[in-house]
Amino acid sequence: MNVTTGPAPYRDMCTDCGISRTAAPKRCGHACQFIHPRYDALETQVHGRTRDASKTDELHFGPHRRMLRAALQPAASGAQWTGITTRIAERLLETGAVDAVLAMAPDPNDRWRPMPVVVTQAKDMAQCRGMRMGYAPLLSLLEPAVAQGHKRLAVIGIPCQVYALRALEKELGLEKLYVIGTPCSDNTTTERFHEFLQLIAAKTGDAPEAISYLEFRADYHVELRYDDGRKRAIPFLQLPLSQLPPDFFPMTCRTCVDYTNVLSDITVGYMGGEGQQWLLVRNERGEELLKLLGDEVRTTEPGSAGKRLGAVKGFISNVERAAGGLPLRRMPDWLRPIVGWLMPKVGPRGLEFARARVEMKAAETIIHLRREEPQRMKTMIPIHVWKLMEPYGMQPTREELPK
Numbered sequence: 001m002n003v004t005t006g007p008a009p010y011r012d013m014c015t016d017c018g019i020s021r022t023a024a025p026k027r028c029g030h031a032c033q034f035i036h037p038r039y040d041a042l043e044t045q046v047h048g049r050t051r052d053a054s055k056t057d058e059l060h061f062g063p064h065r066r067m068l069r070a071a072l073q074p075a076a077s078g079a080q081w082t083g084i085t086t087r088i089a090e091r092l093l094e095t096g097a098v099d100a101v102l103a104m105a106p107d108p109n110d111r112w113r114p115m116p117v118v119v120t121q122a123k124d125m126a127q128c129r130g131m132r133m134g135y136a137p138l139l140s141l142l143e144p145a146v147a148q149g150h151k152r153l154a155v156i157g158i159p160c161q162v163y164a165l166r167a168l169e170k171e172l173g174l175e176k177l178y179v180i181g182t183p184c185s186d187n188t189t190t191e192r193f194h195e196f197l198q199l200i201a202a203k204t205g206d207a208p209e210a211i212s213y214l215e216f217r218a219d220y221h222v223e224l225r226y227d228d229g230r231k232r233a234i235p236f237l238q239l240p241l242s243q244l245p246p247d248f249f250p251m252t253c254r255t256c257v258d259y260t261n262v263l264s265d266i267t268v269g270y271m272g273g274e275g276q277q278w279l280l281v282r283n284e285r286g287e288e289l290l291k292l293l294g295d296e297v298r299t300t301e302p303g304s305a306g307k308r309l310g311a312v313k314g315f316i317s318n319v320e321r322a323a324g325g326l327p328l329r330r331m332p333d334w335l336r337p338i339v340g341w342l343m344p345k346v347g348p349r350g351l352e353f354a355r356a357r358v359e360m361k362a363a364e365t366i367i368h369l370r371r372e373e374p375q376r377m378k379t380m381i382p383i384h385v386w387k388l389m390e391p392y393g394m395q396p397t398r399e400e401l402p403k
């Protein structure tokens with residue numbers, strides 16, 4: 001089952017998570033993370049407690065029991081990394097723990113466009129592997145899924161989808177809900193993403209339609225794969241970012257505050273994985289999900305190296321200087337390949353890289369909202385975001401503090 005996606009009802013700041021398309025669209029008012037997020041209340045609802053700032057890394061990554069570096073063995077073909085996300089959902093269906101999974105498949109007319117689907121057969125999870133860029137109304141499938149009698153569900157989602165799902169969880173009449181979350185940052189519309197692909201292709205001399213895979217890796221390179229099997233890694237510093245329009249990333253994605261998907265049962269990402277995947281097992285249900293993989297998954301302790309302070313400070317200055325546009329580094333062209341070569345060796349790595357990225361996102365939220373939507377700051381920025389920014393001297397005014 002999938003949805004037809006006409007234009008969504010208008011909402012000011014919206015990533016079309018699907019709630020505005022349901023039978024009760026007014027629920028956006030209490031379900032949306034862009035209106036009035038209540039992370040403390042929802043963390044308590046989901047994990048039994050809020051993030052504990054005295055525990056290492058909870059301030060940055062939200063409540064969790066443990067973090068792991070992980071790889072599925074063998075890696076699933078077509079997966080974004082090794083396919084842990086879709087394999088967990090496959091196992092839930094195989095074992096009969098759920099009736100259906102809500103996830104994103106590629107649109108048949110555009111492989112980069114996400115298309116929400118309800119999957120009821122384990123074998124059909126394979127179509128969902130891989131990352132698409134853009135928004136699609138995943139949660140509009142909740143009502144049709146329940147109407148078909150699927151009351152034990154798993155949902156794979158990005159943070160703004162998972163926030164709305166958790167905010168409404170108690171009203172959905174589900175018997176069971178498993179949430180497999182991925183981190184998310186720097187998303188944009190699929191149309192805009194195609195502009196980016198075209199610029200990259202113009203730089204490398206390839207056809208944009210031949211690019212089948214793209215990922216911003218933790219070693220400061222973008223990896224591209226092509227239909228003919230070729231691969232390429234381009235240092236971030238050599239990307240054609242200066243040619244993108246200043247509003248390439250919508251205000252939603254420049255100011256959302258939950259990079260690591262803190263309301264999921266398990267977060268499956270790569271940022272803290274130093275070339276492998278990075279898991280945050282957040283609660284008992286997350287443990288259950290990981291256990292489903294048995295010895296198909298190899299796990300190790302995550303590593304951490306380098307120091308993030310300088311990198312984050314530099315990023316903050318770039319964002320401030322860009323005055324609402326893209327944070328480009330001021331650097332002569334001849335220096336870019338050298339710094340691009342050095343960054344994976346001396347920059348923050350592993351968990352330190354993940355901490356740096358979370359802090360960078362927190363800084364972006366504050367800077368962009370202060371410039372463009374200051375009246376939203378007191379409702380959209382939770383106190384933990386301000387705590388993350390203390391080492392950088394970014395402090396709230398009384399008007400900006402949460403009410």
Ligand SMILES: Cc1cc2nc3c(=O)[nH]c(=O)nc-3n(C[C@H](O)[C@H](O)[C@H](O)COP(=O)(O)OP(=O)(O)OC[C@H]3O[C@@H](n4cnc5c(N)ncnc54)[C@H](O)[C@@H]3O)c2cc1C
Pocket residue numbers: 078079080081082083084085086087103104105114128129130131132133134135136156157158182183184185186187268269270271272277
């Ligand atoms: C826009 C975006 C930005 C991301 N940014 C980061 C990041 O900065 N750091 C990080 O660690 N991880 C990020 N991720 C997650 C990362 O790309 C991988 O998806 C994740 O590590 C899981 O890999 P996997 O091999 O286990 O996934 P797979 O098994 O290949 O499954 C991928 C899953 O992603 C879902 N999906 C694909 N595209 C979308 C979409 N557009 N919207 C919602 N769901 C989608 C599908 O339902 C599928 O189940 C991002 C994901 C997206 C969609």
Ligand code: SF4
Pocket residue numbers: 011013014015016017018019020021027028031032033034160164
């Ligand atoms: S809840 Fe979802 S659909 Fe509603 S405004 Fe927020 S992102 Fe848009």
Ligand code: SF4
Pocket residue numbers: 015158159160161184185186187252253254256258
């Ligand atoms: S960057 Fe934030 S707002 Fe944008 S799609 Fe990802 S989670 Fe949603």
